[in-house]
Amino acid sequence: MVFIESGEFRMGSDDHYAEEKPAHRVRVDGFFMDETPVTNAQFRAFVEATGHVTFAEIAPKRKDYPGALPDMLKAGSLVFAPPDHPVFDLRNWSQWWAFRFGANWRRPYGPGSSIRGLDEHPVVHVACADAEAYAAWAGKALPTEAEWEFAARGGLEGAEFAWGDELAPGGRQMANTWQGEFPFQNLALDGFERTSPVKSFAANGYGLYDMIGNVWEWTADWWSTRHPADAAKACCVPQNPRGGPKEASYSGAQAGARIAQRVLKGGSHLCAPNYCRRYRPAARHAEAIDTSTSHVGFRCVRREVSA
Template sequence: MPDPAATPTARPACCGARRPAAAAANRPPTARAARAGSAEGMITLPGGPFLMGTDEPDGFPADGEGPVREVTLSPFRLDATAVTVAAFARFVAETGFVTEAERFGWSFVFQGHLSPRFVRRVTARRQVPGAAWWVAVDGADWAHPEGPRSGVRHRQNHPATQISWHDAAAYAAWAGKRLPTEAEWEFAARGGTSQQRYPWGPTLEPRGKHRCNVFQGRFPEEDTAADGFAGPCPVDAYAPNAYGFHNLLGNVWEWCADWFCPVWHAEARDATRTDPIGPVPHDDLDRGGRPGTDGRAGVVHGGFTHRVQKGGSYLCHASYCNRYRLGARTGNTPDSGTTNSGFRCAMDA
């Protein structure tokens, strides 16, 4: 049987920039937002059964996209959009929270967003093996996504990026919310459809109309921005799906609560089919968004290194990483942030 703690073995995702070693996570702020637990800006979903995952032949089965399985969820709420720069800035201002990118002093930036002069000076030590378009840039963080000379003044309605899983979980706790499970995220993204490739149907650009922000052109050399964007776009830039959610595909990868495992969900049992919260390491029963001690959690004896991300990003391209599909998934280390990773929050209903 495959190693239950394995990471993706197929072609790496466009978000394949990962820190080589974990640091001690920030202690979550004890302060709470003045309106912590407010459902404003969230959509309530009734839950119920749906078909999760995909067995598409052009997908990435090594990521654990399949098997297609019926999963049943309890009612829940999910943010209609990804958390914005403006919202994250309020969190930082009220709590003094310091993100992991700030603590490390650097983070990953897509080379297409850096000046040619800077890129020419980049050494192999600052590039990601196998994904040289990712560059470790000193001073890159949520307020300076591409490095010290960049800023977010004119990106207030863009998704907050350079956010690690730990950062996202801290924000969610401050807001009186939590990160969504992978199953909740996919239920919301499907918008009531069954086994479609995209929320709007089987083709990426129906009738030639762009429905999400992904990479056009020659990856990674040239993004033609045929969809209007050569980088992150506003969180509500595209029409919502049938449930009212914006930009669940493309734009930025979104963190989920679950630990990443490509095989945990293959076996049909209550833990994997009813309100699944993902595998729970035996030494980490109270992480992952909810306590794992209620009998529904699949306790795996072993460590995990990655958390689930869903949705793809503006860097996904059919020639390399077509993970901008509803059933696609990837994982990244929980202390890693990039210019194409963000999040949204959930709550029990």
């Protein structure tokens, strides 16, 4: 883990998506953060030690999803399935996401796939409860949104990206994101079509890897549609702020169920200039806590005083 010194920064952005507004100053205490997202090898050690069964490996119960079709009540997870033709309506994500029975952290693309040779790739197909279970086993916790964003900025106050103000300075790819026309044309200029081994790209100013791209990362905060306003006085800057209340985070009905949402940070290998420009520290996204996908993982923190 890497120790992040306490500090104050401007969280959010007034220049991009509405949910990032308003930019506002906050302070965070010092904390330790995992150098990389949790890998398949690390998650395997947890499962072998505890016998943990992930959310994606458990068939949904009808009582939890009263409106679900009977043939959908099977264990599985969402897998990115790129179309082989141009897509003109990017609002309909069902054109490139497929719920595959049998997809889970061991079989990231469904039956017949495996994580052989992917030990150093981030674990995926983990729901929020799976991430929290791992963190508790490791004596850690999920980061707050403020902690995560402060760490991702790497000391670059006000910079657009975690490495500066250009997405690809001099043509150099700085993170595992999407190059080409999403979702059908992946030029893979960064060398990867899906996830990449951790540490494939340079660390940020705090020595943290993959804070941008590769996989989205769970945080401990409930989703809110926007940030609170800036404090009226400098003396009142929030210290270690938390997200909105759980009651305000619920998504629309999913098969007849209302599901609470957490904040994801960091973007993934599917973020593209023509679709999801969330490869920035300020970017944020809502994810239902009962959802697992092939592009969401996590990392942990430990809140201790530096030695």
